[in-house]
Amino acid sequence: MGTPVLKAVPEDFLVHEVPALAAPRAGGGGGRHHHLRLRKRGYTTFEAMDLLARALDLPAEAVSSAGLKDEDGVTEQTVSVDGEAPAALLERLNRDSATEGRWLSFASLGPAERRIEIGELLGNAFRLTLRSIEDGLAEQLRGIPRGETGLAFANYYDTQRFGVPGGPRVTHLIGAALLAEDQETAFALLRTSGSAEGARALAHRGDAREFFAQLDQRVTAFYRTAHSSYLWNEQLAGLLAAAAEPGEAAAVDREGLRYLFPTTARPALAVLADQPELAYEKWRWSEGELRMRVSRRPTVLHTVLTLGPVEPDELHQGRSKCTLSFMLPSGCYATNVVAQFLGRLDQGLQGHQGLQ
Template sequence: MLPDWPRALGTPQLSGVLKAQPEDFVVEEVFPVEFSDDGEFDWLWIEKRGDNTEYVARQLARLAGVQPKAVTYSGQKDRQAITRQWFCVHLPGKNFPAWDVPEAETWKILRKGRHRQKLRLGSHRYNRFTLCLSALGGDLDELGHRAAQLSQGVPNYFGEQRFGHQGGNISACQQWFAGTLTPSRFERSMYLSAARSYLFNTVLANRVLDGSWNTGLEGEIYALRDSGSVFSAERNEETLARLASGDIQATGPLFGKAGRLVVSAAAASAEEAVYSLHADLCEGLLKHGLSMERRALRLIPQDFQWQFTGNKSLELSFSLPRGCFATALVRELIRYPLAS
């Protein structure tokens, strides 16, 4: 089981349902594309419902008569949702396929074009979300008060879906590192990602508890709001003012071999305390060649809007940087059952 990571606003007294149906969770990549109308790559703007990204990629490969590795996308999207995203199929020397999607499929092609450039992982910068929280129970005035505070930022936790059902990816990763499990190549990538995410969430949880997640510590590495570029700086009045404005964010570790920039002082102590408790995960990540990266501890939604749409439902709309989870916002508003 995963921990119930501490919240910035405390545990909400309200309960509700997230994803009662796929239409309650709509995600769209913010990624305008202008086709070159030549080249070897077909780009497909696809809407899917109840399918994961890998499934659609495999179906595209089947329709095009190519190997699965010829199909790429910028990011994985939720399964229990309606999502719109770009896919890319490498078709060297081949004509534009008909792309006739079988009627039985729960995904469809909304737009297509040919491009000389390949779509690479992480190409888009933002995702736009429209969520409906339903079956709300509790004091709705409290819910409105909490929603009004979200624009100031929330802890940037990795969502529970990163860790598999009941956190199973973490236990599987530990078994792999201990030599008692032999995962597939896809599973290995998934387990490594889960392990790094778990360590990050644990560091962030501790810093939510001590109040430093949005104020920084001595020896911190910071990230710029727009570019994500990281740098070290003294914790002085200027740094605190930039933190308060949201111009920069304190960061936490995506664990791996240390690089050029390293935390020190209080920030280093906070991270090393977590590493010592999870030495098996740290040793395994180093063994498999992971390098240290940084991720912002605070998540500030863009264009955040909310409104009650009935006596017991709330609609949220906002944009988040690539790789950030909408559930980080939702968990500050309501308690909801985890998807099975």
């Protein structure tokens, strides 16, 4: 099977956050905080929040979100500001942030009594366009009854957790260095990362300790947790290896990171029955200090994929395209779901190891 293409253009990857908090009511009174709807293309959530904080002349911690969304898609989520967000300032920020291929759109939802905290979302709704589909896979997709199928999937952290598009996958290595208090190594790795923080590190003329002291500490917490994510993935791969019979799992190298994908539902369900959750260390910046708590993440989850019609792909002559729509709980990766879905259709997992 040839390689299907995901994210040929950012509009092929649409994400809508489903918040856990009710939106402020129009005309519903005041509050010390302000909630905003953020739509973006080409910016990470951290970048968008940093730009908003700078525009409002507020510290970085004064802008918060329930979750992080990648830059290589069109995403929508809610953020909050400690204080007011004047409409004229938002309009100027939206206008000034629009560069070739990138834009932000902040829109006021109104004042609120409380800020949004990380994790306060029910999940995300995805609508993805899979392109460059060859005839064999196109026929398999057309043959799915009612255009709808369930999938039990291994709940890996996908490659986006460990680096930005086109950059090396090093966030977990940065986190490991920070946990070892080796800031020089962390700084050197960050300078290679291709991220917005990496660009700032390249321009920095002081030492590593000074740089990390000035950095938004939510970002350093993210790096530490990325290291925990990597270790968590290794644990899950070990469980699947132990549960799988010959031919029921396939090792896949994706941008230098090892994954073991179930090629049938049985080993995934066996892991679910034996180890429904695995612990990991989650780092947060809260009340002026880094805090670590042990959290638990589901090993195997289930979702339902709804397929659109298989039709000609205007970007790839002679190939087809198809939309996939589904919901995922907070913290799950749509690219991981799509890779495992395609793996069930092609049990050899040939051709889509690099799906992004």
